[in-house]
Amino acid sequence: MTYSIVYSSVTGNTEQLAQAIQQAVGATYCGKPSDEALAADTIFIGFWSTRYSCGADIQAFMKQLSGKKVFLFGTAGFGDTKEFYEKILESAQTHLPASNELIGSYMCLGKVTDKMQTHIKEGAPELYAEIKEVLAEAAHHPNQADLDELVASVKKALTK
Ligand SMILES: Cc1cc2nc3c(=O)[nH]c(=O)nc-3n(C[C@H](O)[C@H](O)[C@H](O)COP(=O)(O)O)c2cc1C
Numbered sequence: 001m002t003y004s005i006v007y008s009s010v011t012g013n014t015e016q017l018a019q020a021i022q023q024a025v026g027a028t029y030c031g032k033p034s035d036e037a038l039a040a041d042t043i044f045i046g047f048w049s050t051r052y053s054c055g056a057d058i059q060a061f062m063k064q065l066s067g068k069k070v071f072l073f074g075t076a077g078f079g080d081t082k083e084f085y086e087k088i089l090e091s092a093q094t095h096l097p098a099s100n101e102l103i104g105s106y107m108c109l110g111k112v113t114d115k116m117q118t119h120i121k122e123g124a125p126e127l128y129a130e131i132k133e134v135l136a137e138a139a140h141h142p143n144q145a146d147l148d149e150l151v152a153s154v155k156k157a158l159t160k
Contacts, residue, residue: 001069001158004029004037007046008057013075013110013142014046020147021046021073021154033061042069042103044154048110049076053091062095069103070096071157073150075110077138078131104157106150109134109141 005027009015021044022030029037037043045062047054054062054074062070072089079085085107093102112135121128128135 001042002040003027003042003044004040005044005046006031006033006037006058006061007044007073008032008055009046009048011048011111011113014048014073016142016147017073017075017106017108017150018044018046020151024151024154025158033057037061038064040068042071042158044071044073046073047092049074049078049088049107052088054088054095058092059095062092063097066097066099068100070100071103071154072105074107075142076107077110077112077116078127078134080109080134080137103160104153106153108146108150109138111139111141 003025005018005021006029007014007018009018018030021027027044028040043065045058047058053059072092074088074092076085076088089105089107096102117135120131
């Protein structure tokens with residue numbers, strides 16, 4: 001199998017996950033969406049969460065894939081439950097054409113910038129009250145335990 005890792009990361013959280021995967025599998029490409037990544041048969045695709053999905057750059061990259069094995073990974077800042085992550089992953093997955101096979105997925109918390117936290121606090125105080133504990137916890141993620149869990153999920157997906 002040949003591997004590539006494609007990810008979008010604005011503040012470095014998802015990049016930490018990408019680097020942990022890179023250390024574990026030694027991909028031939030690791031970086032932002034690029035045609036170079038298309039040569040591999042297995043592609044790890046990482047994103048930061050926005051509006052219960054991945055961003056437009058990753059959506060556009062996924063749309064051009066066909067016949068690949070895909071492992072989706074991501075970080076989110078506003079929720080940390082299995083249900084919350086599932087909702088995001090399911091939504092992101094809708095951008096992956098059916099000829100591809102999803103071999104696994106992993107999500108964890110990722111710290112949210114102070115600017116974004118202030119934006120929520122001022123613009124959506126009700127939402128802020130709801131998620132402020134998650135935001136506080138997110139400040140400590142991704143941590144080593146998250147990265148270990150990710151690598152374990154990757155290894156499991158590759159031995160299937
Ligand atoms: C503009 C903006 C929008 C965001 N929207 C969401 C969101 O809708 N849901 C969520 O769970 N996290 C949201 N976050 C938090 C990021 O997804 C989270 O901090 C992520 O770990 C950032 O990853 P990165 O460091 O790889 O860019 C948002 C962050 C920013 C800056």
